Amino acid sequence: MRYITEEMLAFLAGIRANNTKEWFEPRKAAYLETVYEPLKALGEALFAPYADRPGMMHKAARIYRDAQFPPYLHYRDTMWIYVRREAMYWSRTPSLFFEVSPEGARFGMRMSAPQPAFMAYLRDIWTEDAAPFVEMVEALEAQGLPLTGDEYKRPKPCPDEALLPYFKKKALTVETTLPPGDVLFGDDLAAQVLTVFDAVLPLHDWLWQQLDAFTAAQSAPPDAAPKGTPKDEPPLIQAPKDDFMW
Numbered sequence: 001m002r003y004i005t006e007e008m009l010a011f012l013a014g015i016r017a018n019n020t021k022e023w024f025e026p027r028k029a030a031y032l033e034t035v036y037e038p039l040k041a042l043g044e045a046l047f048a049p050y051a052d053r054p055g056m057m058h059k060a061a062r063i064y065r066d067a068q069f070p071p072y073l074h075y076r077d078t079m080w081i082y083v084r085r086e087a088m089y090w091s092r093t094p095s096l097f098f099e100v101s102p103e104g105a106r107f108g109m110r111m112s113a114p115q116p117a118f119m120a121y122l123r124d125i126w127t128e129d130a131a132p133f134v135e136m137v138e139a140l141e142a143q144g145l146p147l148t149g150d151e152y153k154r155p156k157p158c159p160d161e162a163l164l165p166y167f168k169k170k171a172l173t174v175e176t177t178l179p180p181g182d183v184l185f186g187d188d189l190a191a192q193v194l195t196v197f198d199a200v201l202p203l204h205d206w207l208w209q210q211l212d213a214f215t216a217a218q219s220a221p222p223d224a225a226p227k228g229t230p231k232d233e234p235p236l237i238q239a240p241k242d243d244f245m246w
Contacts, residue, residue: 003042004100004184007034013102015063016077024063024075031063035079039100043081045190046098046197055085077101083197085208092118094172094207096197105184107193108145108175109200111207119170121214123156126163133166136203140174143199149173172207174200 011034015024024031039060047058060081065073084095091113098107126133137147149171158167176196178184183192 001041001045001190002185002187003038003045003189004105005034005038006180006185008038008100009102009104009180011035012077012079012100015075016102019073019075019077021074035063039079039081042098042190043083046081046096046193047083049194049197050083050096053085056083057086058083093211094204096200096204097175098193104177104179104181106175106177108173108196109204110149110171110173110175112171112173114171116170118211118214120156121217122210123167125210126166127159130160130163130166132206133203136206137166140199140203145174145176145196145199147172147174174203 007030011027011031014027018024043058043060047056050056058081061076061079063075063079065071065076078099078101080097080099082090082095082097084090085093087093092111092115094109094111096107096109099105140147147165147169149169151168152170155164155168158164178192183189186192
């Protein structure tokens, strides 16, 4: 099945150039046919191999932007699918993702906005024994999947120069890209994406193990909580649970 088409990318480019209700509403049927339904099918195909994993679910972006957050536009010109564990603050957790825009697609694993205290927790783990993490990262790099992600403007103190690339990170991403063309528009796109998902899964699972341990420590008595653990945080808006596209 062809999930991504030239027509989908052209529609997203049209939104980018004409982000108005007046442009979108007459083309809503085209959106459902060329964007919504194919992405829904792709999301189901990408989720299927992980459906038996406890707590796993999948979501995709809906075309309508949340008016409460910038940029204050009506519609998205970049659509995404996440395959992940259920979590209240999903941007803080490791997720498998697929993202498509007029420029093409990117997919892999990301932890886009982890808590600073969790990153400090990881730095402590790396200081004590970085080998398991480094081995996974190096194996991914050998497959053309380097570790990227936003970095601190001021790198954290690092006890070992070899660990400096990791100590710089304030977010963690491993991804690859596909430009518009035969592969992106091909029938075996889901298989291509799942190959990358399978490659990043060991790192995804390792990060979840650390996050579970970190979360458990947060709920422990104060003297057992990791340094820098916040005591109170404001609630975040949660996405609806009863609609595929949100």
